[in-house]
Amino acid sequence: xxxxxxxxxxxxxxxxxxxxxxxxxxxxxxxxxxxxxxxxxxxxxxxxxxxxxxxxxxxxxxxxxxxxxxxxxxxxxxxxxxxxxxxxxxxxxxxxxxxxxxxxxxxxxxxxxxxxxxxxxxxxxxxxxxxxxxxxxxxxxxxxxxxxxxxxxxxxxxxxxxxxxxxxxxxxxxxxxxxxxxxxxxxxxxxxxxxxxx
Numbered sequence: 001x002x003x004x005x006x007x008x009x010x011x012x013x014x015x016x017x018x019x020x021x022x023x024x025x026x027x028x029x030x031x032x033x034x035x036x037x038x039x040x041x042x043x044x045x046x047x048x049x050x051x052x053x054x055x056x057x058x059x060x061x062x063x064x065x066x067x068x069x070x071x072x073x074x075x076x077x078x079x080x081x082x083x084x085x086x087x088x089x090x091x092x093x094x095x096x097x098x099x100x101x102x103x104x105x106x107x108x109x110x111x112x113x114x115x116x117x118x119x120x121x122x123x124x125x126x127x128x129x130x131x132x133x134x135x136x137x138x139x140x141x142x143x144x145x146x147x148x149x150x151x152x153x154x155x156x157x158x159x160x161x162x163x164x165x166x167x168x169x170x171x172x173x174x175x176x177x178x179x180x181x182x183x184x185x186x187x188x189x190x191x192x193x194x195x196x197x198x
Contacts, residue, residue: 002163003049003116003175005061005109006040007155009127014039016075016150020092021129023146024078031090031130035169041094041127043158044109046116053115054175057160060113061178065158068105069182071098075150079126091126092148098155099125105158105180156180 009017017039025033049057076095080087094102106123160176 001049001051002165003046003057004042004161004163005044005046005113006042006159006161008157008159009039009041010151010153012151013075013153017092017127017129020075020078020148024090024130027144028090028130030133032133033130034128038169038172039127039129040159040161040172041125043106043123044113044116045119046113049116056115057113058176058178060109060115061158061160061176063112064105064108065178065180067182068101068108068180070154070156070180071101072096073098073102073153073155075127075153076148078146078148088132089128090130091128094125094127095149096153102155109158 014036018036021033024031046057073094073096075092077093079091079093081089081091102125103123110118157180158178159174160178162173162175164171164173
């Protein structure tokens with residue numbers, strides 16, 4: 001199974017991303033557009049793993065989210081890989097005063113989940129909205145400057161997805177979600193479980 005860990009946009013943020021994608025469609029034509037149901041912020045790509053790895057992954061997700069309380073982000077700014085002029089991937093970035101919480105969560109994921117692929121590159125949070133149709137394609141022109149900020153994006157859970165590749169866009173299957181509850185929330189859950197088990 002081809003797996004990755006991600007954050008999901010709320011319906012309000014997904015609608016905002018639709019508007020940003022529509023704007024990009026007025027600037028670029030030779031691109032493959034990401035469908036709305038596939039919007040996500042990847043925190044870690046795990047690669048090919050077996051079904052037998054799922055219990056350990058879920059346990060690692062629970063450990064990684066311990067101590068990370070829910071936080072709020074926003075979508076802000078455009079970018080491209082490798083650059084806006086030679087972009088083969090176009091994306092919107094992430095901003096907000098809670099960015100340290102996002103980086104704390106990512107660090108915990110890498111610390112607590114040892115299975116899967118490891119990526120030593122710096123984490124650059126973004127949501128991809130379009131890709132080039134062919135490898136090596138380049139537009140050769142710069143996108144106009146565009147200032148944009150989304151509605152608040154509350155982050156309340158970490159999600160494990162399976163990516164199924166085929167002739168069309170990838171299909172993403174949700175396998176597991178782990179809520180962000182922070183240290184106090186975990187302690188309350190544990191105490192509640194002890195009381196229920198007593």
